[in-house]
Amino acid sequence: MAKPAAKIKAKLTECNFINGEWRSPLSGEYLENHNPADARELIGRFPASNAEDVDLAVQAAKAAFQIWRKVPAPRRAEILFKAGEILLRRKDEFAQAMTREMGKVLKETSGDVQEAIDMTYFIAGEGRRLHGFTTKAELPNKTAMCTREPIGVCGLITPWNFPMAIPSWKILPALICGNTVVIKPAEDTPHSTYNFVEALIEAGVPAGVVNIVCGYGETAGAALTNHPDVRLISFTGSTDTGRIVATAAAQHDKMCSLEMGGKNVVMIMEDADLELAVEGVLWGAFGTSGQRCTAASRVVVHKKVAKKFTAMLVEGASQLRLGNGLSNRTDVGPVINQDAVNKILGYIEIGKNEDKAKLLCGGKRATKGDLKHGYFIEPTIFAGVKPNMRIAQEEIFGPVLSIIECHDLEDAVAIANSVKYGLSASIYTKDVNRAYRAMEDVQTGIFYINASTIGAEVHLPFGGTKATGNGHREGGTQVLDIFSEWKAVYVDYSGKLQRAQIDNQ
Ligand code: ADP
Numbered sequence: 001m002a003k004p005a006a007k008i009k010a011k012l013t014e015c016n017f018i019n020g021e022w023r024s025p026l027s028g029e030y031l032e033n034h035n036p037a038d039a040r041e042l043i044g045r046f047p048a049s050n051a052e053d054v055d056l057a058v059q060a061a062k063a064a065f066q067i068w069r070k071v072p073a074p075r076r077a078e079i080l081f082k083a084g085e086i087l088l089r090r091k092d093e094f095a096q097a098m099t100r101e102m103g104k105v106l107k108e109t110s111g112d113v114q115e116a117i118d119m120t121y122f123i124a125g126e127g128r129r130l131h132g133f134t135t136k137a138e139l140p141n142k143t144a145m146c147t148r149e150p151i152g153v154c155g156l157i158t159p160w161n162f163p164m165a166i167p168s169w170k171i172l173p174a175l176i177c178g179n180t181v182v183i184k185p186a187e188d189t190p191h192s193t194y195n196f197v198e199a200l201i202e203a204g205v206p207a208g209v210v211n212i213v214c215g216y217g218e219t220a221g222a223a224l225t226n227h228p229d230v231r232l233i234s235f236t237g238s239t240d241t242g243r244i245v246a247t248a249a250a251q252h253d254k255m256c257s258l259e260m261g262g263k264n265v266v267m268i269m270e271d272a273d274l275e276l277a278v279e280g281v282l283w284g285a286f287g288t289s290g291q292r293c294t295a296a297s298r299v300v301v302h303k304k305v306a307k308k309f310t311a312m313l314v315e316g317a318s319q320l321r322l323g324n325g326l327s328n329r330t331d332v333g334p335v336i337n338q339d340a341v342n343k344i345l346g347y348i349e350i351g352k353n354e355d356k357a358k359l360l361c362g363g364k365r366a367t368k369g370d371l372k373h374g375y376f377i378e379p380t381i382f383a384g385v386k387p388n389m390r391i392a393q394e395e396i397f398g399p400v401l402s403i404i405e406c407h408d409l410e411d412a413v414a415i416a417n418s419v420k421y422g423l424s425a426s427i428y429t430k431d432v433n434r435a436y437r438a439m440e441d442v443q444t445g446i447f448y449i450n451a452s453t454i455g456a457e458v459h460l461p462f463g464g465t466k467a468t469g470n471g472h473r474e475g476g477t478q479v480l481d482i483f484s485e486w487k488a489v490y491v492d493y494s495g496k497l498q499r500a501q502i503d504n505q
Helices: 051-068 073-089 091-102 106-126 165-176 190-203 217-225 239-251 274-290 306-318 338-353 369-373 409-416 432-441 477-483
Strands: 016-018 021-023 030-035 038-047 133-136 142-149 153-157 180-184 210-212 232-236 255-259 264-268 296-302 358-361 380-383 400-406 424-428 446-449 485-492
Touching: 016 051, 016 190, 030 091, 038 091, 038 190, 038 369, 051 153, 051 180, 051 210, 051 217, 073 091, 073 106, 073 165, 073 190, 091 106, 091 190, 106 165, 106 477, 153 165, 153 217, 165 180, 165 190, 165 232, 165 477, 180 217, 190 210, 217 232, 217 239, 232 239, 232 477, 239 255, 264 274, 264 409, 274 296, 274 306, 274 400, 274 424, 296 306, 296 409, 306 358, 306 380, 306 400, 338 358, 338 400, 400 409, 409 432, 424 432, 432 446
Parallel strands: 153 180, 153 232, 180 210, 232 255, 264 296, 264 424, 296 400, 380 400, 424 446
Antiparallel strands: 016 021, 016 210, 030 038, 133 142, 142 485, 358 380
16 A cells, blocks of 8 residues: 555645645645634635646646555545544534534534545445446356446535535545545635545545645636546536536546536425424525525425415524524524625525515625624525526525415426426425325435425435536445446457357347
């Protein structure tokens, strides 16, 4: 096995991590990471890397690939199991750091770190499987088998809303399959990626196998997607950026997996347990301040219960306490940055101007007391929304929920499917027949019955249909299909030339 990467001496957030060393960026430039709950607080300066920095990291990953691909998968897994233990030990510390850099409340950042821990153990288990298969050949004295092979250097581009979980979804399966990686974390949340990689280093991941290049999407991200030695790009982010990434990947014949936007829906039938549904919608719409890719941003409710449900929901939303996520009195933290504030308030204005949409609560930036130093937006609910309105069609990525009334299940399903995305959907009903029909007919990659649209578990495939993705699934053993490619092997023990499709006619 290759020598272990250098141990971290101190927090070196001003450096990239390349070939087992913390290195200042060749660009000489930095970006600042601030706490969204109080923008006066600087989390740290991180590299604003350029194409040369990216090249250094890719060359390191390329060289390390030749060693790492030969390490038996169960040995790679042992390192990951160790990383899981380290993450568990440092869970509280990493969750606190994540709340400071990203804003979501502590119980959610603990969940984010836990998801990385779950993923670590789950994927480490795959080190002793990585199953291929055998099959019969069409000629006598000949057999065939298929094995998973590593791909090479993987470029990973991640967003800020799950700052540790999403990097873990990509780095770990890439490593177990024998690939090496260069990760470009989101500008707003590099620190959590550093923490995750620190755990991998301490666990003994060899130099060059995992590299971090921090920086802006348009420079560092683009340099990675355009680098000829990067064989695969795995991207999570907005649909617009995903399209740019996919286009660049196509120019270099790279493999490319995309995980993009959503406009997720909760359908509430007239027989639903309304209290349960209200709880689920509040959690789905306003947890993480609505900034999950699976966040509920539309509720389609049967007209018979719409009034009652809406009153209960508004009552619940008005009790949610905005604040710093480090306080256990806080239900809803800030949104990520000023651009997010502008975008979300812009959509609220659009909603207010859309014919018949009625603002029931929220609708403003919260600026009372210390909140004025952060990016807080009140939980916002619109009623009377029509399915084709912009607030019902476009991804807002903030605490804004649209309530749409429906006549029956068919109507609800049609509304659910009327958006360009297809990530997550849910239905609240006590009627098993309707639940199953909805499950079958709603065009999403994830579906919940009597639960909200959020809460994916790592051992199930995660991803969406339509403009949400390009057909791949992260999580589950399905993620191995992203990070490995199949090799078909024919073994002919007949001792003579046997011609497929010819000699067996
Ligand atoms: P969001 O709107 O959620 O911030 P983005 O899609 O803009 O999502 O960003 C997701 C990730 O993609 C981030 O790491 C960002 O830096 C990166 N990124 C943005 N633009 C590009 C680009 N042109 N090429 C490669 N990566 C990019």
